[in-house]
Amino acid sequence: MEPAARGRVSAAGGGEAAHLPSLDGVRAVAVYLVVLFHSGVSVAAGGFVGVDVFFVLSGFLITNLLLQDLDRHGRIRFARFYARRARRLLPAAVVVTLATSVAFLLVAGVVERLPFVRDAQSALLYVANWRFLSEQNDYFATGVDKSPFLHFWSLAIEEQFYVVFPLLLFVVMRLGRSRPWVPLATLLALFGLSLSTEAYWAGVNTSHAYYGTDARAYQLLAGCLLAVWLRQRQWKVSKAAASAAATVALPALLVVGSSLIPVGVPARGVLAVAAALLLVGGLAGTDRGAVHRLLSGRLPSYAGRISYGTYLWHWPIILVLAHVVPMPPLAVASTAVVIATLCASASYHLLEMPIRRAQVAPRLQWVQVAVGVTACALVAVIVVPPVLSSSRRPAVTEASAAQPALSAPLRSLALSRRATTHHRLRVPSGLNWSAMANDFGPERTCDASDPQRCIVVHGHGMNVVLVGDSHGRMLAPALMALAREHDFTLSLNVIPSCPWQAQLANLSQPPAAQAHCNQARDVWYRTVLPKLHPDLVVLATYARDDPAVYQNALKRIGGSSETLHELIRNTTNETLARITAAGARALILDDIITADFDPLNCLSGVSYVDQCSVPVPRVPSISDTFYKAAAKHMPHVYTFDVNHIVCPAAPLCSAMLDGINVWRNDNHYSTHILVRLRDSIWRTITASGALAGLI
Secondary structure, eight states, X not given: OOOOSTTEEEOTTSSSEEEOHHHHHHHHHHXXXXXXXXXXXXXXXXXXXXXXXXXXXXXXXXXXXXXXXXXXXXXXXXXXXXXXXHHHHHHHHHHHHHHHHHHHHXXXXXXXXXXXXXXXXXXXXXXXXXXXXXXXXXXXXXSSOSOTTTTHHHHHHHXXXXXXXXXXXXXXXXXXTTOTTHHHHHHHHHHHXXXXXXXXXXXHOHHHHHHOHHHHHHHHHHHHHHHHHHHHTOSOOOXXXXXXXXXXXXXXXXXXXXXXXXXXXXXXXXXXXXXXXXXXXXXXXXXXXXXXXXXXXXXXXHHHHTHHHHHHHHHHHHHHHHHHSOOOHHHHHHHHHHHHHHHHHHHIIIIIHHHHHOOOXXXXXXXXXXXXXXXXXXXXXXXXXXXXXXXXXXXXXXHSOSSOOOOHXXXXXXXXXXXXXXXXXXXXXXXXXXXXXXXXXXXBOOOTTOGGGGEEEOOSSOEEEEEESHHHHHHXXXXXXXXXXXXXXXXXXXXXXXXXXXXXXXXXXXXXXXHHXXXXXXXXXXXXXXXXXXXXXXEEOOOOOOHHHHTTTEEETTOOOOOHHHHHHHHHHHHXXXXXXXXXXXXXXXXXXXXXXXXXXXXXXXXXXGGGOEEOOSSOOHHHHHHHHHHHHSTTEEEEOOHHHHOTTTTEEOSEETTEESEEXXXXXXXXXXXXXXXXXXXXXXXXXXTTTTO
């Protein structure tokens, strides 16, 4: 994590800062807690609180440095402060970003790498937390498909905080000359405001509670408060009491960072801050005790001094390992600790320290800041995009299977097909991977004041409305083409992550998106659908019926005691009843074939199309059984299936047909393949009986 001040604490009343190796040891504990957590070690399920410890320690050490500057010079030398931070932070961050980009060029396909361009740019510009918040990434999700720049979010929060904090501290300390209560009171008020903000977001948007600078500032401010309080020496604390505090705090911190206590993320963060304050305050007030001796040791102290580099390197190393040689969590943790520490040590001695020790004339300090920021911006804009968006096939993936191992029967089938094919189909060169990965389809809805806005194709025949989420977007271009060819009117009510069933709230989405979904479903069915006078309503949604994923994410608006499957069945039937009561027929798209890997990304990393074949799931989704039961027992309800069209060679599906990618990702077909196969889709819809008497 960020090398705030190498464990230096200014003496009360000014003077040279005293180096406390024990605080470096605290940094070592914090960074390895994070490494264990990111490695998936179950005993360290709360290890993410290592970041909370870093925040507290950073606020404490930086405040001490600023106060020392104020004591010795009567002012805070802002140019010197920011120049030192630029020298400490930017070189290592740039090197790690470039190394990570090159590493993923070697191990990941271009489709996987494309989103990383924005991630890397936001990391270098220290706005990564807002980038990931806007993307609504789940920091606590499992898997290896996260961004290798995800961990830059915490560095972004620190730097955003320190853009404004030195000036704030200067002002409150000046006011505190005549009013000694002002500094502590001001910082305490800001601490309370940020903690309240975090509590608010924890109940509204957990991603904001985790990534938001406003919600996380209380942890930095806690360290700042501790520094100001100790400096003013309002309470006398003996060395014995300080040692006792540290003795209690370190085990408490380890327990908070473990899986031993069943508390939520916000509460765990508050507990970690309390333990960190007790630990840092205790170590700052004593030079004795077992905890002091332990954390002041040569190895813990050194590990703490290089912890910034360890933090920067560990996460991309973990993800690269996952691509190259999957290992159990303990093996991942051990390997990541060794490699990240070695990389951090080399970076510390060969890059970071030489740059930090370089003498810079005071008049050039602002220039140095500008040069550092400009260099980051240039790397972000000029260097990173061509590396990460290169269509070069990854060497590691090309040498091994790009898809999960097939079952024995399917592997035998694949081999027999290769044997009977004279020429294996190669993945075409010159494909526009970015366009294929961003092949989403249109999003559209309307309200009762302007229902005509939903219409995308005007025709003279029947009136069709498509309602759905991203699967509706996926199907929309094919239906639009069919509407033009068969002269019918088509309207869209298509919102990503918004199931077509009314009364369903997808809690994995931010509050604004949930409200928009409710408006586009429950309210829309009541106020807009009757004004469109549809003959047929086509319904398409992703099957969110896996309890392990959606039991707590999919709820009825207003709440209910229904299980997930009861909820899907009941809201399906209720919504179909509303549609048919409005005089329309309902036609439901069966769940599509989903893959255990990303077929498009697979294609970008191999030479032959058959290396990315997708097996057909053996068991239909629970949602499909509800749809078919409704079609059997409810009048004017029908279903249709496009899987046999896009997968004519089942049970093993090709990832490309007629030179077009079949899948956009693991759970969406490409709009282009559905448009190409629209005539077959039309025949399937006609065969369902839904169009009888309408055409």
